[in-house]
Amino acid sequence: MNLTLMITVVFYIFIFLSIYVQVFFLVTFLERREEIHRREGRVIPSRFPSITIAVPCWNEEQTLERTMCSLLKVDYPKDKLHIFLVDDGSTDSTLERMRTFEKYSNVKVFHKENGGKYTALNLALGYCQTEVFGCLDADSFAHPEALRRLVTYFDNPQVMAVAPSIIVDHPRNIFERCQKIEYEWAVYIKKMLGFLGGIHVAPGPLSLFRRQVFNVIGSYRPAHNTEDMEIAYRMQKHHLKIEQCNDAYVYTITPNSIKKLFKQRLRWIYGFLNNTMDYRRLLFKPQFGHFAIFTVPAGLISVSSVLYVFGRIIGNLIEWVGDKLNQISAVGWNLSLSFPHLDWFYFNTKSVLFLFLFLYGLIIVSILIGRYMTHGKFKFSPAIFYFIIIYSFLAPFWIVKAVWDTTRRKNPSWR
Amino acid sequence: MKVDWKKYVIVFFITSALFLTAIYLSNYFNNRKLENLKSIQDKISIDILSTETKFTLLQELACKEVDKTFLSDELNELAQKIEYSERNLGGQNESVTDLKKYYSLLQIKDYLLMRRLKERCGIKSNFILYFYSNTGDCPECGKQGLILTALREKYPELRVYSFDYHLDSPAVRALISIYKVGRDLPGLVIDGQLQPGPQTIEEIEKLIPPLPKNIKPTEETEKN
Numbered sequence: 001m002n003l004t005l006m007i008t009v010v011f012y013i014f015i016f017l018s019i020y021v022q023v024f025f026l027v028t029f030l031e032r033r034e035e036i037h038r039r040e041g042r043v044i045p046s047r048f049p050s051i052t053i054a055v056p057c058w059n060e061e062q063t064l065e066r067t068m069c070s071l072l073k074v075d076y077p078k079d080k081l082h083i084f085l086v087d088d089g090s091t092d093s094t095l096e097r098m099r100t101f102e103k104y105s106n107v108k109v110f111h112k113e114n115g116g117k118y119t120a121l122n123l124a125l126g127y128c129q130t131e132v133f134g135c136l137d138a139d140s141f142a143h144p145e146a147l148r149r150l151v152t153y154f155d156n157p158q159v160m161a162v163a164p165s166i167i168v169d170h171p172r173n174i175f176e177r178c179q180k181i182e183y184e185w186a187v188y189i190k191k192m193l194g195f196l197g198g199i200h201v202a203p204g205p206l207s208l209f210r211r212q213v214f215n216v217i218g219s220y221r222p223a224h225n226t227e228d229m230e231i232a233y234r235m236q237k238h239h240l241k242i243e244q245c246n247d248a249y250v251y252t253i254t255p256n257s258i259k260k261l262f263k264q265r266l267r268w269i270y271g272f273l274n275n276t277m278d279y280r281r282l283l284f285k286p287q288f289g290h291f292a293i294f295t296v297p298a299g300l301i302s303v304s305s306v307l308y309v310f311g312r313i314i315g316n317l318i319e320w321v322g323d324k325l326n327q328i329s330a331v332g333w334n335l336s337l338s339f340p341h342l343d344w345f346y347f348n349t350k351s352v353l354f355l356f357l358f359l360y361g362l363i364i365v366s367i368l369i370g371r372y373m374t375h376g377k378f379k380f381s382p383a384i385f386y387f388i389i390i391y392s393f394l395a396p397f398w399i400v401k402a403v404w405d406t407t408r409r410k411n412p413s414w415r
Numbered sequence: 416m417k418v419d420w421k422k423y424v425i426v427f428f429i430t431s432a433l434f435l436t437a438i439y440l441s442n443y444f445n446n447r448k449l450e451n452l453k454s455i456q457d458k459i460s461i462d463i464l465s466t467e468t469k470f471t472l473l474q475e476l477a478c479k480e481v482d483k484t485f486l487s488d489e490l491n492e493l494a495q496k497i498e499y500s501e502r503n504l505g506g507q508n509e510s511v512t513d514l515k516k517y518y519s520l521l522q523i524k525d526y527l528l529m530r531r532l533k534e535r536c537g538i539k540s541n542f543i544l545y546f547y548s549n550t551g552d553c554p555e556c557g558k559q560g561l562i563l564t565a566l567r568e569k570y571p572e573l574r575v576y577s578f579d580y581h582l583d584s585p586a587v588r589a590l591i592s593i594y595k596v597g598r599d600l601p602g603l604v605i606d607g608q609l610q611p612g613p614q615t616i617e618e619i620e621k622l623i624p625p626l627p628k629n630i631k632p633t634e635e636t637e638k639n
Binding site for chain 1 (some may be wrong): 417418419422423425426427430433434436437438440442444445448451496503557559561562564616618636638
């Protein structure tokens with residue numbers, strides 16, 4: 001088999017698998033759509049389990065107050081809700097600001113040497129005496145009804161953890177608006193993964209766990225700076241069920257520049273690759289369900305496809321530059337401008353074009369469903385196109401860097 | 416959770432159906448393109464026949480009655496479309512090869528006709544027969560093609576006829592044999608003389624008799 005044919009075959013395999021993943025989500029949605037509820041207003045749970053929410057902080061003086069206000073306003077019996085503020089060796093005024101909340105009877109403040117988010121969570125876990133334990137990142141704000149909606153999932157005794165839907169808080173610039181679309185898309189994807197029992201991240205903003213989970217699987221680990229992913233992997237390894245509550249909203253502040261977005265995504269992808277390597281023995285084993293057969297392989301397909309497409313773009317770019325140099329050496333700089341032909345004959349009608357149309361069509365449909373699940377109505381926004389275009393351009397860079405860092409065992413920093 | 420294998424199979428079939436649909440749509444539009452090429456060729460064929468008929472009547476007609484620039488644009492358009500189809504459908508595609516053979520015949524007919532017109536009516540045209548290969552045995556052919564394109568833009572009266580050296584066409588083989596074009600490609604036949612190997616712009620300009628250049632219209636001439 002010659003190289004060109006091999007490259008073409010690999011390309012078609014990747015595009016087949018990418019479409020397969022989107023169709024899989026859509027089929028799951030059509031199968032289970034009746035079970036998706038978007039509850040408006042106050043929910044009355046069958047019972048109110050006692051909850052400890054840990055807020056790990058490192059230099060969060062800017063956002064801590066708003067995070068705390070959102071937690072204090074959460075509609076949940078105060079005697080059942082305990083808030084642990086853990087200062088992880090901040091160098092700004094975070095600790096002083098934390099102290100101002102000690103006046104509330106259900107708030108406790110802890111201070112420790114800086115050791116990373118997982119150490120702050122473990123400290124809180126050590127003092128937790130409630131039935132449920134959760135975490136709220138200090139850059140996130142809970143919806144007043146979030147806890148009531150989340151705890152309803154614990155009516156099922158098999159459910160060991162519940163993850164909320166994360167929404168971007170007041171997007172201001174184009175990057176934040178793109179992330180808003182991405183997070184709304186994730187509402188749909190995560191709900192489908194929840195149906196499949198294949199959730200691979202229990203995100204930092206307000207995921208709740210039964211306290212007994214940690215007795216079974218142990219406490220948080222460094223996990224390549226993605227402890228929320230590793231804990232979900234470990235739960236899947238122990239066959240502990242994680243659910244997704246699509247109508248429990250948590251608002252989060254997202255990176256507002258390319259640089260910050262790049263750092264965040266680099267950490268996420270690096271975490272995904274390295275946690276997957278750490279748990280590679282689970283892959284493709286049917287006893288670990290859709291998590292091992294679908295979720296993680298789908299993530300690996302995405303990473304590989306982006307790497308492959310990036311490689312091809314670089315290859316084509318080199319070829320184009322070579323052609324232009326050839327042209328200059330043949331006819332000099334006096335190049336006539338060639339405008340694209342408007343004749344329909346010259347429109348690309350290769351099958352790959354239609355396959356990409358199907359793929360992006362499926363992605364746009366998924367985004368619209370995610371927006372419906374978030375806002376209760378189908379809302380089309382031009383930001384969907386910005387998201388697709390900007391992420392198609394940027395994602396290869398953080399993926400390539402994450403793969404490169406993985407080969408060098410270089411753990412990306414938090415900020 | 417237990418793995419639902421049936422769902423994996425169903426999704427596989429749906430994805431395969433989407434794949435087949437993409438292939439079907441691609442084939443449908445490619446066939447439409449080939450039909451478009453055939454219709455252009457048929458039009459050129461009729462035009463050539465009509466000019467040949469006119470030409471036989473030349474003795475009774477003045478030279479000014481014959482359109483001396485006819486088919487140039489159509490042949491160029493056809494050449495571009497065939498080249499595009501060859502790139503996208505592959506040089507081995509039977510329909511594309513058939514179209515190339517037909518196109519080569521049309522070029523030869525046009526070449527012969529234009530030569531006769533030049534002799535009889537003294538039109539200011541120069542002809543270059545360009546033999547190329549795209550099977551990997553002519554690394555300079557790409558560059559030579561660019562040079563000829565640039566020359567054609569510079570001199571509108573220059574008519575370049577391109578022939579695939581490896582095309583299985585008796586007429587092309589006859590041309591190769593007449594001008595003794597060897598495997599030292601690219602091969603250029605300028606003014607009836609074979610120039611083997613790649614030629615630069617300057618070398619070609621020296622070989623062709625002076626031709627009017629393509630002058631970009633000034634503001635004044637545009638107004639006129």
